[in-house]
Every structure is written in C-alpha cells, then in structure tokens.
Amino acid sequence: MVKKVGMTLSDELIIKLGYITLQCEIRSRLFMMMPWRRLLQTLGNRRFGLFVVVMVFMWVMTVINVNYSNREKESEQIKEELIELSSKYVKALARENANIVDGPFAGRFTGYDLKKTMAVLLESILGRLESLEIKVDHVLNGTTNATKVERDQPEKLLQAVDLISGKQEKCSLTDEDNMNFPNCATKLAWMRDHWKTDPCYSTYGVDGTECSFIYYLGEIENWCPKSTGNYAQKRISDQKKGEFAQINTQLEGLMELLKDPNPERANYAWVRMRITRMWGKWTSDIKMLQANQNMNGRVKKKIILYLGLLSRESHWGIVESQFKGGPLGELVQWSDLITALYILGHDLRITSEVEQLTMYLTQLPSAQMQCQVRDDLPIDMIFTDIMGLTQFKKHVKSGYGKFSCLLRIVDSFGTEPAFNHMPYASNHKMRTTWGMQNLNPKQFFTMFPHTPDNSFMGFVVEQKLNKTVQASIKKRQQAVVYGKNEYMWEGKKPYLDILHKHYEIHGTVQVDKPPSKVLPDYVINHGVLGGDELYKLLSQSKVFIGLGFPYEGPAPLEAIANGCVFINPRFVPAHSSRNNKFFQGKPTSREVTSQHPYAEEFIKEPHTYTINIGDPEEVERTIKKINDQPQVDAFLPFEFTEAGMLQRMNAYIKNQDFCRGSAIWPPESAIEIVPSSVGESCKEACFKKDLICEPSHFKGLNTQLNLEKHFDITCKSVDRQEDIFYPAYNKAYGTCGLQAQDLLFSCVGDSPDLARLCPCRNYIKQQWALCKTCL
Numbered sequence: 001m002v003k004k005v006g007m008t009l010s011d012e013l014i015i016k017l018g019y020i021t022l023q024c025e026i027r028s029r030l031f032m033m034m035p036w037r038r039l040l041q042t043l044g045n046r047r048f049g050l051f052v053v054v055m056v057f058m059w060v061m062t063v064i065n066v067n068y069s070n071r072e073k074e075s076e077q078i079k080e081e082l083i084e085l086s087s088k089y090v091k092a093l094a095r096e097n098a099n100i101v102d103g104p105f106a107g108r109f110t111g112y113d114l115k116k117t118m119a120v121l122l123e124s125i126l127g128r129l130e131s132l133e134i135k136v137d138h139v140l141n142g143t144t145n146a147t148k149v150e151r152d153q154p155e156k157l158l159q160a161v162d163l164i165s166g167k168q169e170k171c172s173l174t175d176e177d178n179m180n181f182p183n184c185a186t187k188l189a190w191m192r193d194h195w196k197t198d199p200c201y202s203t204y205g206v207d208g209t210e211c212s213f214i215y216y217l218g219e220i221e222n223w224c225p226k227s228t229g230n231y232a233q234k235r236i237s238d239q240k241k242g243e244f245a246q247i248n249t250q251l252e253g254l255m256e257l258l259k260d261p262n263p264e265r266a267n268y269a270w271v272r273m274r275i276t277r278m279w280g281k282w283t284s285d286i287k288m289l290q291a292n293q294n295m296n297g298r299v300k301k302k303i304i305l306y307l308g309l310l311s312r313e314s315h316w317g318i319v320e321s322q323f324k325g326g327p328l329g330e331l332v333q334w335s336d337l338i339t340a341l342y343i344l345g346h347d348l349r350i351t352s353e354v355e356q357l358t359m360y361l362t363q364l365p366s367a368q369m370q371c372q373v374r375d376d377l378p379i380d381m382i383f384t385d386i387m388g389l390t391q392f393k394k395h396v397k398s399g400y401g402k403f404s405c406l407l408r409i410v411d412s413f414g415t416e417p418a419f420n421h422m423p424y425a426s427n428h429k430m431r432t433t434w435g436m437q438n439l440n441p442k443q444f445f446t447m448f449p450h451t452p453d454n455s456f457m458g459f460v461v462e463q464k465l466n467k468t469v470q471a472s473i474k475k476r477q478q479a480v481v482y483g484k485n486e487y488m489w490e491g492k493k494p495y496l497d498i499l500h501k502h503y504e505i506h507g508t509v510q511v512d513k514p515p516s517k518v519l520p521d522y523v524i525n526h527g528v529l530g531g532d533e534l535y536k537l538l539s540q541s542k543v544f545i546g547l548g549f550p551y552e553g554p555a556p557l558e559a560i561a562n563g564c565v566f567i568n569p570r571f572v573p574a575h576s577s578r579n580n581k582f583f584q585g586k587p588t589s590r591e592v593t594s595q596h597p598y599a600e601e602f603i604k605e606p607h608t609y610t611i612n613i614g615d616p617e618e619v620e621r622t623i624k625k626i627n628d629q630p631q632v633d634a635f636l637p638f639e640f641t642e643a644g645m646l647q648r649m650n651a652y653i654k655n656q657d658f659c660r661g662s663a664i665w666p667p668e669s670a671i672e673i674v675p676s677s678v679g680e681s682c683k684e685a686c687f688k689k690d691l692i693c694e695p696s697h698f699k700g701l702n703t704q705l706n707l708e709k710h711f712d713i714t715c716k717s718v719d720r721q722e723d724i725f726y727p728a729y730n731k732a733y734g735t736c737g738l739q740a741q742d743l744l745f746s747c748v749g750d751s752p753d754l755a756r757l758c759p760c761r762n763y764i765k766q767q768w769a770l771c772k773t774c775l
Contacts, residue, residue: 171210171214173214182740182741182742183223184223184224187217187224188214191217192213195208195213200371204371222660243300244296245298245301245346246300246345247290249286251279254275254338254342257342257348257349258272258275258350261353261356262353267319271331271334271335274332277462278460281463281642282339282642285642289647293647293775298345299654300345301346301380302347302349302378302380303346303380303381303382304361304381304382305348305349305384306352306382306384306388306392307351308352308384308390309387309388310352311387313387313391318331329447329553332459332460332554333410333412333447333457333458334410336459337383337649340645340649344649346653357388357391357392360379377402377403377406380406381407381653382403382408383408383410383445384407384408385409385411386411389409405440406659407443408443408445408455409439409443409444411445411454412446412552413446413447414446414451414453414454414587414588415434415437415444417453418744418749419435419587420436420438420587420743421436422438423722424722424744430589439658440743441746442455442656442658442695443455443658447554450588451588451683451748452686452694453746455652456648456768458640459554460640460642461554461557461641462531462558463562464532464535464536464562473539473540475542475631476540477542478503478504478505478506478541479504479543480537480541480545480564481505481545482544482545482555482556483549484509484510485509485510486516488548489509489518490518492547492613500520503542503543505520505545506523506526506541507519507524507525508528508529508537509525509527510527535562541559542626543565543567544559544566546568546569546595546613547595548571548595551582551592551595552592552595552596553596556568556595556596556599560603560608560634563633563634564632565607565626565632566608567609567611568599568608568610568611569594569595569610569611569612571595572612576589576591577589594610606629606632609622637766638765638766638767639767639768644766644767647770647775648770651769665696665774667771667773667774670771670773671697671760672759672760672762673701673706673757674691674757675710675729675756676756678752679753679754680756681693681748682746682747682749682758683747683748686758686760686761691761691763692761693747693759693760693761694771695745695746697759698727698759702726702738703738704736706727706757707727707728707738710757713734714734716733716734716735716736717736718736718737719735719737720737720738720740721737721739721740722740723737723739723749724746725749725754725756726738726756727739728755729754729757
C-alpha cells in the first residue's frame with residue numbers, strides 16, 4: 001500500500017484495517033451473518049464514539065472464532081495485527097477530531113466527522129459482505145440469498161457519500177407529529193428567530209438548521225418528536241447512578257433539618273411538635289410497608305421544600321397563630337409530606353425564607369441560561385405552595401421555565417385545567433389570583449381527592465388509641481361541635497337545640513371576648529385544645545357535629561378515627577363560586593354538596609350521616625338512627641394512615657416525571673376507555689363504573705379512530721378544539737372534536753351537547769390515587 005499525499009494517520013490506518021478485514025471475511029460465517037445493514041441505518045441517529053470500540057471488539061471476537069484448523073496460525077497473526085491497527089486507528093481518529101464539529105447536530109453530544117468515517121468503512125464492508133454471502137451460501141447450501149438481500153435493502157437509507165457531501169437527515173414534521181406535539185410548530189417558529197439570543201443553544205447543537213431545532217426541541221425540551229434516538233432515556237439511566245434511597249428512621253436528623261432559621265420567629269414549632277408526637281407510628285408503619293412491598297432500588301432524589309405560607313412575604317400570620325386556633329390544615333399537610341419524604345430516604349432542603357430559596361436556585365450556572373435545560377440542575381423536584389409559587393416566580397425570574405416542571409404545588413382545594421391554562425382562563429372570564437399557572441394539572445397536590453385532574457397527596461389522620469383500647473372505652477352521651485371560631489356558630493342555635501335534647505354539647509372555641517354572644521349557654525367550651533386533650537375528648541364522645549364550615553378539614557376524619565359518628569351538613573343547592581364567597585377566586589368550578597364530600601362519598605353510614613341540618617325532622621331521624629345502633633367502631637381509610645401516605649408518596653416520587661414525559665404513568669394496563677353520556681364529565685362516567693378518570697392517558701386516545709371505534713360511529717367531520725370537553729362526539733350533528741391543547745385535557749369538563757371519550761383506571765381499595773399495578 002502506498003501512502004498518498006495529504007493522507008492522515010487515521011486515513012492510512014483505515015485502509016490497512018479494510019485490507020486485513022477483507023482477509024478475515026472468508027474465514028467466518030458468523031461475521032457474514034451479523035446485522036451490519038441495521039448498524040449502518042442507525043448512522044443518522046446515533047453517537048459513535050463508543051460504537052467504534054464496539055466494532056473493534058466484534059471483529060476480534062469474529063477472528064477468535066475462526067475454526068479452520070489448517071489456517072489457525074495465519075488467523076492468529078491477522079488477529080494480532082487487526083487489534084493493533086484498530087487501537088491505533090481509534091486513538092488517531094479521536095486525536096484528529098478532538099476540536100472539530102460540523103454537520104446538522106454539531107454540539108456537545110455529537111461527532112459528525114466520526115459518523116462520516118464510520119459510514120465509509122461500514123458501507124465498504126457491507127458491499128463486500130453481500131457479494132461474499134451470496135457466494136458462500138451457494139457453496140454451502142446450493143442456494144442463493146440474492147433475492148433476500150435485495151428485499152432487506154432499506155428504502156430511505158442515507159448513504160456514506162451523502163453524509164460526506166453534507167446531506168442531512170429528513171427534518172420535517174408529519175401530520176402525526178403535529179397532532180402528537182401540538183406546541184412543536186410554535187416553538188420551532190420561535191427558535192428560527194431567537195436561537196442566537198443565548199449562547200447555550202449552540203452548546204446543545206443548535207446551528208441554525210431545521211434539523212438542529214428539531215433535535216434540541218425534541219431531545220432537550222421535549223416540545224417536538226425525538227430525532228436522535230435514546231438521548232433522554234440515556235440521561236435518565238445515567239442520573240445519580242448508584243445513589244439509592246435508604247429508609248431513614250432517625251428523628252434527630254429530621255429535627256436538625258427543621259431548625260428555625262430565625263430564633264425570633266418559630267416557623268416550624270408546630271410542625272416539629274406534630275412530627276415528634278406521631279413518630280412512633282410513622283416508624284412502625286414503614287416497617288410494615290417494607291414487609292409487604294419491595295422498597296429497594298429506589299433512586300435517591302434531591303428535593304427542595306419551600307413553605308411559602310410561613311414566609312414573611314406571605315403576610316398570612318400563620319406562624320403567629322399556629323398555637324392560637326389558627327388554620328392548621330396546610331401545616332398538617334406540610335408536616336406529613338416532610339416526614340414521608342424524609343423516612344423514604346430522600347435528600348431534603350427545607351426553607352420558608354425566600355432569600356434561601358433564591359440562593360439555592362439562582363446561583364446554579366444553568367439557572368441563568370435561557371435554554372430550558374435541566375440535566376445540569378442538582379435538584380430533582382421542588383415542593384411549594386401557591387404563595388411560594390408566587391414568590392418563586394418573582395425572585396427566580398428567568399430561571400423559572402427550567403424549574404417549572406420540577407414543581408409540586410401543595411394545593412388544598414385543587415386547580416382545575418380550565419383555571420390553570422392562562423389563555424383559556426382569560427378568554428372565558430375565569431381569571432383568578434391562584435390560577436393561570438400553566439403547569440401540568442397533575443403538579444397540584446391536593447388535601448382530598450377533589451378532582452382526578454390533580455394529584456391527591458392527602459395527609460395523616462392521627463389515631464391516639466389503637467382499636468382494642470378504643471373498643472374498651474365507654475362512649476358518653478355527649479357530642480363535640482366542629483367549629484373553633486365563633487362566626488362558624490352563627491345561626492346554628494335551632495339545630496344545636498335539637499341535638500342538646502339528646503347529647504351533652506362540647507365545644508373547642510377560641511372566644512374573642514368572653515363571654516361569647518354566639519355559643520348557647522348549655523355548651524361546655526374547652527377553648528383551643530392540644531392534641532392529647534382533643535383526642536381524649538373525641539374518644540369519649542359519641543357524635544361529631546358539623547356546622548357547615550370549614551369545608552373539608554381534617555377534623556371529621558380525626559373524629560371518625562376515634563369512634564365518633566360525623567353529622568355532615570348537606571348543601572342544597574351545592575356551594576360553588578357562583579353562590580358562595582368562599583369559593584370565589586379559587587381555581588375550581590367544583591360544586592360542593594356537603595361540608596365534607598370525601599366523608600359523604602367514600603365513608604358514608606354508619607360513620608357519616610349527610611343530612612339537611614335545616615330540616616328538624618331529618619335531624620331527629622338521624623339522631624334516632626345513631627342512638628339505636630350499637631357503638632360504632634373507629635374507622636380510618638388506609639390512604640389517611642402513615643403507611644398509606646408513605647406508599648402513595650413513594651409511588652409519586654418514583655414514577656411522576658413532568659419534565660420529559662417519556663413514560664406514561666399509571667401504566668396502560670390499568671386503563672379502560674369509557675364513552676360518557678351526553679352532558680356527563682369523565683369524572684362522572686368513570687365513577688359510574690367504579691373507576692377513576694386518569695388524565696395522563698387522554699393524549700393517547702385523542703384520535704378520530706378512537707372516537708369512531710368507541711362510539712361506533714363515522715365522524716362527519718373532525719376538528720381540533722382548545723376546550724376542556726375534548727376529545728368528544730356531538731351526537732346531534734355527528735361531528736367529532738379532538739383536543740388541541742394538552743393542558744386542557746380535563747376529567748371534570750362537561751358540555752350539554754357532547755359525549756366525551758374518557759380514560760378510566762382501576763384503583764386500590766382505600767388507596768384512591770394508585771392503580772392496582774402502580775406499586
């Protein structure tokens with residue numbers, strides 16, 4: 001071989017490699033049968049640094065397996081020379097290409113020069129192999145593979161000569177792409193005009209070509225279809241390799257995390273008190289959970305918890321009123337969330353100071369980039385509340401976009417898709433202070449399972465006494481009123497007078513100016529009670545009396561868990577933002593049918609009686625039912641126990657991914673597609689079948705084919721709509737509508753003219769949030 005002028009070391013080595021490889025071909029039937037064509041076909045969408053090394057080893061293994069006894073010595077010599085030259089080639093090629101980038105995807109994750117070189121080598125080998133395979137097959141079997149080889153030729157294979165001349169892979173969106181990625185076209189238009197606004201785009205391969213835009217928006221920001229293979233999945237598998245979460249039951253470590261940042265402001269005092277009081281039950285329940293499900297191999301996540309409601313900027317005064325009868329429902333949620341994440345073994349940072357939050361996030365190099373790149377962020381998720389989210393946007397500013405998919409919002413009453421999507425809320429006069437966040441609705445974590453559109457986080461109901469001890473306690477003919485503020489009692493005296501004929505009435509009211517002008521004289525008021533005193537009072541009482549407000553607090557479940565029967569006021573008409581000031585401004589159109597819908601729908605009699613407290617006869621009938629039945633056992637749904645919350649949060653942390661969307665969870669095996677009746681929401685349609693609407697699967701059924709199949713129709717026309725009712729079928733006109741905006745997929749949306757197509761899932765009894773295969 002003669003070295004030509006201008007030939008590089010790698011050029012010379014590849015010629016030698018090709019010559020020696022050709023000598024080896026005739027010696028190995030295995031080598032001829034390897035799927036080289038498939039490898040060549042992947043040239044357009046794989047990174048090849050590692051691929052070269054893999055090829056070398058394949059060649060070596062091929063030569064080692066040469067089995068012709070009369071040529072063993074010669075094979076050994078060829079093998080040694082092949083290994084030596086291959087090693088030199090890889091080193092030379094890496095050295096020559098160290099500072100060169102070009103091609104459609106130049107940037108951090110590409111090696112286009114290497115693609116070209118490998119294309120030449122593989123295409124040459126492939127051509128020789130095809131010819132040789134035909135001849136050898138004819139010698140060995142008396143047949144020919146000519147027809148088969150021709151049939152396997154890929155129709156749109158990008159040839160090596162194309163790569164060398166700079167020809168690019170096809171970079172355009174199909175109709176299916178536009179349907180599955182409705183925001184891709186808008187993002188592409190923005191990239192064409194603004195990709196030079198921040199140098200970070202070029203570091204991720206954006207060079208002004210359409211291919212680089214689609215590559216970046218597909219692989220990095222997930223707005224478009226993926227164009228370069230398994231990048232996202234590889235990054236996920238590489239993330240935190242070897243860092244697994246270990247169950248942690250050391251209370252001292254958690255107390256250290258909950259030290260108050262300012263000694264003059266005891267932000268976490270109530271939280272620490274609740275956690276300490278309940279720690280024994282938490283630790284026993286995690287052991288029970290470990291015995292019943294596999295808790296190994298869980299990736300350890302780095303999590304920031306920002307309690308915005310306790311910050312100075314909130315001006316809510318919760319810190320000052322936490323031991324004075326102030327609203328504690330949110331603090332219950334936060335206490336139990338922090339405990340669950342800590343025991344599950346994740347790495348936590350806890351703060352209620354906006355300065356600390358800003359320090360954590362804005363000092364990260366990638367936080368200052370315009371690119372929505374999250375692989376370099378040293379955190380996996382951020383839990384905050386609505387107040388914290390407002391502060392987050394204000395202080396983090398330009399970095400908010402890349403952090404937004406990491407957010408989990410502790411949201412007591414929930415945020416429905418119609419209120420969450422800013423353009424829709426604005427166009428339909430649904431703007432609220434707490435809405436228009438443009439997050440995935442599943443990023444809102446609610447106190448109760450208000451709507452399947454959000455994630456049900458819940459809390460833990462404290463049981464001071466076990467069932468054996470509770471059963472041994474003799475219930476007195478007494479009742480405790482649910483209402484710790486005087487205004488909650490206004491107008492309720494006629495109702496309480498009826499109850500007083502049968503029970504001794506107790507209250508736990510914070511009286512503003514004693515004596516109270518609202519509480520009836522017969523009420524025995526204990527004032528605000530601590531945990532132990534309250535649970536002792538509940539365990540001795542027979543009835544827990546609802547007054548109609550507050551809505552959906554933890555107290556009724558605590559009473560039921562301590563053996564009380566809860567009288568739950570029914571609302572006729574139902575309370576909503578249309579007729580009740582409390583719900584005005586909240587991002588939900590939900591119609592609340594009673595003071596505690598969860599107790600009404602999921603617990604029921606004999607633990608809960610939902611009645612019209614303004615009807616004296618119905619009140620009397622209910623009291624008679626309660627008094628005539630034997631003592632009611634304490635009851636607590638599993639999802640409100642420590643074990644239930646640990647199980648639920650473990651599943652969320654492990655499976656929910658709002659950044660990449662690469663895996664749909666819950667799995668498809670849990671899903672049943674259900675067509676609704678006209679005017680019915682998907683929440684209602686699924687509930688009728690004892691199923692739960694699952695919004696993560698709306699996208700998969702959002703096709704004309706599915707509408708026609710499940711409604712057994714032929715659509716007269718099909719259009720795409722940005723509304724909360726789609727996908728749906730209009731029976732009156734025979735027309736079909738598909739959803740055009742992912743954030744508007746809604747379980748609760750309903751229209752009097754439309755029948756909806758609904759994804760419904762099964763669920764674990766007393767674990768509403770999880771499907772049967774979700775553990």
